Every structure is written in structure tokens, then in C-alpha cells.
Amino acid sequence: xxxxxxxxxxxxxxxxxxxxxxxxxxxxxxxxxxxxxxxxxxxxxxxxxxxxxxxxxxxxxxxxxxxxxxxxxxxxxxxxxxxxxxxxxxxxxxxxxxxxxxxxxxxxxxxxxxxxxxxxxxxxxxxxxxxxxxxxxxxxxxxxxxxxxxxxxxxxxxxxxxxxxxxxxxxxxxxxxxxxxxxxxxxxxxxxxxxxxxxxxxxxxxxxxxxxxxxxxxxxxxxxxxxxxxxxxxxxxxxxxxxxxxxxxxxxxxx
Amino acid sequence: xxxxxxxxxxxxxxxxxxxxxxxxxxxxxxxxxxxxxxxxxxxxxxxxxxxxxxxxxxxxxxxxxxxxxxxxxxxxxxxxxxxxxxxxxxxxxxxxxxxxxxxxxxxxxxxxxxxxxxxxxxxxxxxxxxxxxxxxxxxxxxxxxxxxxxxxxxxxxxxxxxxxxxxxxxxxxxxxxxxxxxxxxxxxxxxxxxxxxxxxxxxxxxxxxxxxxxxxxxxxxxxxxxxxxxxxxxxxxxxxxxxxxxxxxxxxxxxxxxxxxxxxxxxxxxxxxxxxxxxxxxxxxxxxxxxxxxxxxxxxxxxxxxxxxxxxxxxxxxxxxxxxxxxxxxxxxxxxxxxxxxxxxxxxxxxxxxxxxxxxxxxxxxxxxxxxxxxxxxxxxxxxxxxxxxxxxxxxxxxxxxxxxxxxxxxxxxxxxxxxxxxxxxxx
Ligand SMILES: Nc1ncnc2c1ncn2[C@@H]1O[C@H](COP(=O)(O)OP(=O)(O)OP(=O)(O)O)[C@@H](O)[C@H]1O
Ligand SMILES: [Mg+2]
Numbered sequence: 001x002x003x004x005x006x007x008x009x010x011x012x013x014x015x016x017x018x019x020x021x022x023x024x025x026x027x028x029x030x031x032x033x034x035x036x037x038x039x040x041x042x043x044x045x046x047x048x049x050x051x052x053x054x055x056x057x058x059x060x061x062x063x064x065x066x067x068x069x070x071x072x073x074x075x076x077x078x079x080x081x082x083x084x085x086x087x088x089x090x091x092x093x094x095x096x097x098x099x100x101x102x103x104x105x106x107x108x109x110x111x112x113x114x115x116x117x118x119x120x121x122x123x124x125x126x127x128x129x130x131x132x133x134x135x136x137x138x139x140x141x142x143x144x145x146x147x148x149x150x151x152x153x154x155x156x157x158x159x160x161x162x163x164x165x166x167x168x169x170x171x172x173x174x175x176x177x178x179x180x181x182x183x184x185x186x187x188x189x190x191x192x193x194x195x196x197x198x199x200x201x202x203x204x205x206x207x208x209x210x211x212x213x214x215x216x217x218x219x220x221x222x223x224x225x226x227x228x229x230x231x232x233x234x235x236x237x238x239x240x241x242x243x244x245x246x247x248x249x250x251x252x253x254x255x
Numbered sequence: 256x257x258x259x260x261x262x263x264x265x266x267x268x269x270x271x272x273x274x275x276x277x278x279x280x281x282x283x284x285x286x287x288x289x290x291x292x293x294x295x296x297x298x299x300x301x302x303x304x305x306x307x308x309x310x311x312x313x314x315x316x317x318x319x320x321x322x323x324x325x326x327x328x329x330x331x332x333x334x335x336x337x338x339x340x341x342x343x344x345x346x347x348x349x350x351x352x353x354x355x356x357x358x359x360x361x362x363x364x365x366x367x368x369x370x371x372x373x374x375x376x377x378x379x380x381x382x383x384x385x386x387x388x389x390x391x392x393x394x395x396x397x398x399x400x401x402x403x404x405x406x407x408x409x410x411x412x413x414x415x416x417x418x419x420x421x422x423x424x425x426x427x428x429x430x431x432x433x434x435x436x437x438x439x440x441x442x443x444x445x446x447x448x449x450x451x452x453x454x455x456x457x458x459x460x461x462x463x464x465x466x467x468x469x470x471x472x473x474x475x476x477x478x479x480x481x482x483x484x485x486x487x488x489x490x491x492x493x494x495x496x497x498x499x500x501x502x503x504x505x506x507x508x509x510x511x512x513x514x515x516x517x518x519x520x521x522x523x524x525x526x527x528x529x530x531x532x533x534x535x536x537x538x539x540x541x542x543x544x545x546x547x548x549x550x551x552x553x554x555x556x557x558x559x560x561x562x563x564x565x566x567x568x569x570x571x572x573x574x575x576x577x578x579x580x581x582x583x584x585x586x587x588x589x590x591x592x593x594x595x596x597x598x599x600x601x602x603x604x605x606x607x608x609x610x611x612x613x614x615x616x617x618x619x620x621x622x623x624x625x626x627x628x629x630x631x632x633x634x635x636x637x638x639x640x641x642x643x644x645x646x647x648x649x650x651x652x653x654x655x656x657x658x659x660x661x662x663x664x665x666x667x668x669x670x671x672x673x674x675x676x677x678x679x680x681x682x683x
Contacts, residue, residue, distance in 0.1 A: 054638050057630070078637035079646070087638075094635040098653025107649065108639035115640065164639060 005032045006070070007172055007203045008053075013064035015052055015228075022048045024228035026064070030172075030221075035204040037214055037239060040225035041247050046207045047091055049225070050176045053205075054088040055081045068172065083115040085171030089161040089178050091207075096148040101160075104148050105130060109167055133166045137193050154181030162193040173197070174205045179213040191216030211243040226251055267318075268304050270325040272297075274430075275400055277328070289377055292384035296399035299388035303396070310391045315573040315605045316544040318393070322487055322513050326459040330354075330429040338423055341448060341479075341670045345421040346370075348406045353431035355404055367414040373405035373434055382407070383436065394489045394517060398461040401432035408447075412440035412469070419667075421448045426486065428456030435464040442471040446664075448479060451490065455483035466494040466502070470524060473501045477667075481674065482511035484539060491517045498524030498553075505662070506533040507671060509678040511541060518547040522556040522584075531560040531591075532658045536675065537570035537602070538682040544573040549591075551584040551614075560591035563655040566602035567682045573605045578619060580612045587617040595625045596654050598647075598683065648679045 008030040015023035022045045030036045040046055052059045053066065055078040065072050073081055096104075110120045134144060137159045149157055158178050165173055175194070179187055194204070194217050206217055214222075214236065222238040223230045224247070232238065232250050242250075264272070275297050305318035330352040337349040337356055346363050348370055349356040355372035363370070376382040388396050406422060424433055439445055449464060460482075468474060482488060488511050496502055506516065520529050529549060537543050549558050564572050572595070580587045595604040608621035628650055636646035652675070659675075662668050 054634075056634050077643065078634060079640050079642045082638055082640035090635070090638075094631045096632050096635065096650070096653060098656040099636075099649055104636075104639075104649075107645070108636075108641055111642060111645065112640040168639065 007032045009067040011065045014062040016060050022228050026229050030203050033200045035219045037206045037219035037222045038225050044225045045228040050088055050174045083112050087165050087170030087173050089175045091176040093149050093157040095150045097150050099148045101144050101148050138189050155186045162190050172203050176207045211239050214239050265319050267322050267325045274328055288380040293400050295386050296396045300396040303390045306391045306393050312391050321542045326430050326457040328430045340421055342666055345419045347421045349423040351425045352429050353404050369409040371407045394491045398432050398463045402434050405434035408437040410439045410443045410445045413442050415444040419446045423450045426453040426458045426460050428458050430459045432461045437466045439468045439472040441469040444473045446475040448477045451480040453482050457485040459487050461489040463491045468497050468500045470498040475503045477505040480508045486511045487513040489515050494520045496522045496527035499526040501528045503530040508535045514543045516545045521550045523552050525553045525555055527556045529558040533562040534655045535564040536678045537572045538567045540569045542571045547576040549578050551580040551587040555586045557588040562593040564595040564604050566604045567598045569601040571603050575607045577609045580614045582613045584614045585616050589619045592622040647683050
């Protein structure tokens with residue numbers, strides 16, 4: 001189902017945070033409709049890569065480029081990238097007291113619609129839509145009445161991320177360890193939620209430590225990130241290999 | 256001036272003294288009592304001048320450098336229109352540049368509420384004015400010396416007023432000094448909005464409210480201030496709480512050039528409760544000072560004060576709060592907290608909370624925090640496509656949301672949100 005178009009091209013990227021070189025000559029291409037998985041030991045730069053894609057401040061790109069549908073996004077701010085369709089499901093979703101979940105969802109959806117020249121959502125259809133998606137993710141409706149992510153359990157936070165992803169209909173979905181903190185049943189529900197979004201014009205970058213998630217969300221490509229660079233790429237069998245053998249020999253090859 | 260400390264009058268002090276000389280010439284026909292009070296007030300002002308920074312209660316606000324200009328006393332060219340009431344049914348009692356104005360169709364039941372413009376009472380010597388002035392009480396000094404009008408309100412016993420009383424003190428340029436003496440009868444229940452507003456012309460205002468409450472009454476008092484860039488205001492809110500009285504005071508401040516807001520609350524009766532919720536949105540080059548003294552003078556009294564400040568642009572804010580608990584005020588429960596959000600490198604906020612406790616078996620505390628916008632939160636909101644300005648506004652509103660949400664009047668909440676939102680959109 002992969003198209004020929006490159007949705008994301010990361011070219012010779014070098015980037016740093018707090019004076020530390022975290023991304024070192026990273027190259028990665030994701031086609032339209034592709035599901036790419038990124039694996040790699042703790043501290044290898046996976047979350048950093050996701051933040052750089054989202055445009056987080058203080059991450060300094062020293063050289064290289066990131067093209068999204070052929071266009072460099074390096075000069076765009078976080079919201080502009082989101083409006084173009086880049087979505088980051090956070091490894092650690094942020095709690096925001098004083099901001100009601102529903103109000104937040106409405107604001108985000110309308111901000112994106114407005115930027116695309118679409119009309120604001122009508123409240124009744126918005127409510128209906130949110131409730132339907134929440135039900136699919138088996139989220140308790142009462143959670144929607146709470147402040148954004150406040151007091152949500154680890155698993156509830158991850159579901160809330162997928163809820164947002166579903167509502168915002170992005171084109172490039174970056175999932176940073178969405179499986180961590182989920183029990184077996186929740187993992188299945190969340191994976192179903194992700195799979196429901198698979199489409200010819202939507203790509204996924206799935207960051208995970210575990211093959212388990214990839215049993216449900218079957219990737220087209222698997223990449224190993226180590227010390228800020230992709231050191232090995234393959235198909236879904238690479239993930240199975242890593243599950244069996246760990247990273248040692250692959251890392252050994254490069255060092 | 257204080258003996259031995261020979262200070263030259265500032266231009267503003269000299270102007271106030273000049274203004275008084277002119278006023279004196281014009282007030283021959285007025286009552287003797289009024290004249291005596293004015294003279295005492297002015298004598299005290301002449302002795303002290305603007306309070307010096309050495310005075311503890313003025314440590315963070317040096318009027319000699321902050322209030323350098325006094326608007327002219329000329330009030331003639333003022334626009335004579337009241338503002339639309341905040342809520343359609345409100346009983347609007349207006350003051351426009353010191354003139355009492357009330358629209359002819361405004362009606363209320365006389366057996367519930369007596370409302371009298373103060374100018375009549377002043378000339379008949381029927382208005383109570385202070386005669387003694389503490390050295391640091393420059394607000395009482397200036398207000399008493401120049402007071403020309405106001406509204407006296409009496410809410411009668413057992414009355415539960417469903418309509419909100421909206422006092423509009425509109426000052427479009429010029430100078431006014433007004434007072435709002437308010438009595439609330441036994442077991443009465445009333446909501447009063449004190450709206451301090453005006454345009455961007457140069458103006459100087461003093462406004463003193465004295466609230467006297469009888470046993471069992473409940474008062475919600477909301478000060479809403481939207482003054483212009485060139486306005487200087489001295490405001491004093493004084494309240495006496497009787498037995499089992501519940502007073503909830505909201506202060507919503509969105510603008511002025513110079514403001515000193517004093518809040519003095521005495522909990523005289525057993526079981527009295529005072530709640531303060533204050534939101535200061537400080538922008539431009541404002542200097543805004545809230546100085547509060549809450550005195551627990553009887554047993555089983557409670558108070559809670561929550562102050563949330565947002566300092567933007569080059570604004571400077573001050574909160575000084577003292578909770579005093581006398582020996583007799585056993586089982587007092589009093590807590591104050593002041594949180595400030597600083598949105599600009601050039602903005603600042605000074606906080607000084609104090610507890611003076613002489614009773615045993617009390618529960619008292621205070622806290623203060625200063626913070627900036629949380630960058631993780633901002634990133635999260637923007638990562639969902641919310642533009643930066645809007646995302647910042649959302650986080651600022653989240654900072655004081657609970658204070659507004661506590662108000663159990665939904666329509667009023669909406670009005671306040673609109674007001675705060677407008678101010679944030681303009682300055683964030
Ligand atoms: N703000 C920061 N300041 C200093 N160092 C940082 C910062 N953010 C990340 N790093 C460092 O960059 C490296 C990569 O971190 P990153 O969070 O991207 O790893 P990761 O691959 O996502 O790890 P994990 O699997 O544990 O989630 C780590 O060594 C980390 O300590
Ligand atoms: Mg990580």
C-alpha cells in the first residue's frame with residue numbers, strides 16, 4: 001500500500017540539545033502510507049528525533065534537512081508543523097491543570113480547521129464525534145470532563161493521545177513509546193485505534209522497545225537508532241531478530 | 256513634611272495642595288463638619304506628603320516617583336453616558352467624573368434598598384467622614400480632603416436582593432474623589448459590583464468603600480477595574496464583619512497606570528468569614544500595588560485569600576498582605592496565597608505575606624510562588640496546532656481559572672471571562 005512519494009526525508013541531520021550532540025548524521029526516509037518502526041537502546045535519541053520533527057524549541061539543528069512532502073520544515077514553528085499534519089503522540093503526555101479536556105480538543109480541532117480554511121465545528125457534531133472515538137478506545141466519558149491529562153493513569157494518557165490523533169487526522173503520526181504503560185488489553189485497543197487510521201496517504205513512525213506492539217501494528221520497515229544515527233534498517237523480521245538477540249551484535253558492527 | 260526631614264515637595268504633592276486651596280475657596284456654602292474633616296485631612300497630608308518608602312506599608316511603592324503627575328480638576332468635558340450594565344437586570348448607580356447619574360427607568364424596591372447620592376449628604380453634614388488620619392493613610396487623607404460625591408447604600412434587614420447592584424465609577428479624564436458607604440442589615444444578602452472604569456485620558460481618582468455588615472448577612476462584592484493607560488487610582492476597601500457574616504470579595508484588575516488598592520477587613524464578630532479572590536492582569540508600564548490587612552478579632556473566624564497575578568510587558572506589581580490574629584481570636588483559620596506568573600523579562604512582581612498571631616489554637620499559613628509559562632505545556636498545546644499566542648493565553652487563563660469558576664453565578668462568570676480574555680489578547 002506504500003505510495004511512491006516520500007512523505008518524510010531526513011537528510012544528514014545533526015542536532016544538539018543543551019550543547020550535547022544527540023543526533024549525528026541521521027538519514028531516514030518514510031514513504032506515503034508506510035509504517036516505519038524505530039527501535040534502539042535507552043538514550044539513543046529516539047525521543048529527541050520525535051521532538052525535532054515536531055519542532056520543539058531548544059533543539060538546535062546544526063546541519064542537514066528535514067523535508068516533509070518535499071518541503072523543508074526547519075523554519076516552521078510547532079503549531080505550523082501540526083497544521084501541516086505532523087502529529088506527535090508523546091512518550092510522556094503533559095498534564096495541564098485548568099484546561100478542560102473537551103475545551104482543549106475543540107480549540108485544537110478548530111485551530112487546525114481555521115488554518116486550512118475550513119469552518120468551525122458545530123458543537124453537537126463535535127461532541128458526538130469525540131464521544132464515538134472515545135468509546136472505540138474504551139475511554140471512560142468522565143475522563144473527557146477532567147482537566148487535560150491531569151491525574152490520568154499512564155495507560156489513560158496514552159489512550160488520550162490516540163484519541164487526539166484520531167480527531168486531528170494527521171498525515172504523519174509519530175508515536176513515541178505509545179505501548180509503554182499499557183496493559184495487554186489496552187495495548188490491543190490502542191493498536192486497533194492506530195490501525196483504524198492506516199491509509200494510503202498517512203504514514204507512521206512508531207518508536208518502541210518491544211516487538212509486542214509490532215505484532216499489532218505491523219511495520220513495513222524497522223530501523224535501529226544508536227547514538228543518534230540509523231545503524232541498521234530492515235523489514236519486520238529485524239524487530240523479531242532484536243527481540244531474540246538484543247542490540248549487542250548490531251551495535252558491535254558499528255563500533 | 257516630617258520635621259527634620261526637609262524634603263522638597265514633588266510636583267504632584269504641590270499640585271494636590273494647590274488644588275485644595277482652590278477647592279477651599281469654592282466651598283464656603285458647605286457644611287461645617289465637612290469643612291472640619293477636610294481641613295484635618297489636608298493638615299495630615301501637608302504634614303506627611305506622599306508616604307515615604309521607609310514606611311513599612313509603602314515599602315514597594317514610592318508614590319514620590321510613581322505618581323509624578325496629577326490630572327487637572329477640570330471635569331467639564333466629560334461624556335455623560337453610563338456604561339451598559341454588566342448584566343441586563345443590574346441596578347446601575349453611576350458616577351461619571353464625580354457626578355451621580357442614574358437612568359430614569361432604573362427601579363428598585365425602596366423597602367429593600369436605600370440608595371442616596373453622597374453629594375447631598377455631604378452638604379447637609381450627614382455623611383460620616385474620618386477625622387483622624389494615620390501618617391501612612393494617604394488615601395483617606397486625599398479622599399476626605401477632596402470627596403465630592405459617591406453613593407450611600409443601605410440594604411435593609413432580612414432583604415435578599417436578587418438583582419445585582421452595579422456601582423459605576425467612570426472617569427474619563429480629570430479628577431474625582433468618591434466614597435461608597437454601605438450598610439448591610441441583619442441576615443441580608445446582596446451582591447455589589449464596583450466598576451472602576453475610564454478611557455485613556457489623564458485621570459486621578461480616589462475611591463473609598465466602607466462596608467458595614469450586621470449579624471448573619473452575606474455579601475459578594477466584586478471590584479472590576481478597567482482603566483486607561485493614563486489613570487492613577489487610589490482605592491480603599493474597608494469592611495467590618497459582624498457575627499457570622501460571610502464576605503466574599505473579588506478584585507478583577509485589568510488596567511490602569513498607577514494603582515494602590517488597599518483592602519482592610521476586620522472580622523469583629525464570632526464566626527465571621529472573609530474570602531478574597533484577586534486576579535491582576537498587569538500590562539504596559541503599570542505599577543499596581545495591593546496592600547491588605549485582615550484582622551481576626553473574634554473567635555472562630557475564618558479567612559482565605561488567593562491572589563493570582565499575571566505580569567506582562569514592563570508591568571510592576573506588588574502584593575503585601577498581613578493577617579493579624581488577636582489573643583481573643585481563638586480557633587482562627589486563616590490562609591493566604593499569592594501566585595504570580597511573569598510573562599516578560601521586563602515585568603516584575605513583589606510579594607510580602609505576613610502573619611501576626613497572638614492567639615493559641617489557630618490554623619494559619621501563607622504561601623507565595625513566582626513562575627513562568629511552562630514550556631512543556633506550551634509545546635504540548637502547540638503540537639496540536641494551537642498557535643503560540645492562543646496557547647499562551649490558554650495557559651494564562653488556566654492559571655487563574657479556578658478563581659472564576661468558584662463564582663456560582665454563571666452569567667457573571669461569562670462576563671468576567673470576556674473581560675479577561677480581551678485584556679489577554681491585547682497584551683500577551
Ligand atoms: N534536555 C536535555 N538536556 C541534556 N541532555 C539531553 C536532553 N534531552 C535529551 N538529552 C540526552 O540525549 C540523549 C537522547 O535522549 P532521548 O530521550 O532522545 O533518548 P531515547 O532514545 O528516547 O531514550 P528512551 O528509550 O529511554 O526513551 C540522552 O543521552 C539524553 O540524556
Ligand atoms: Mg524516549
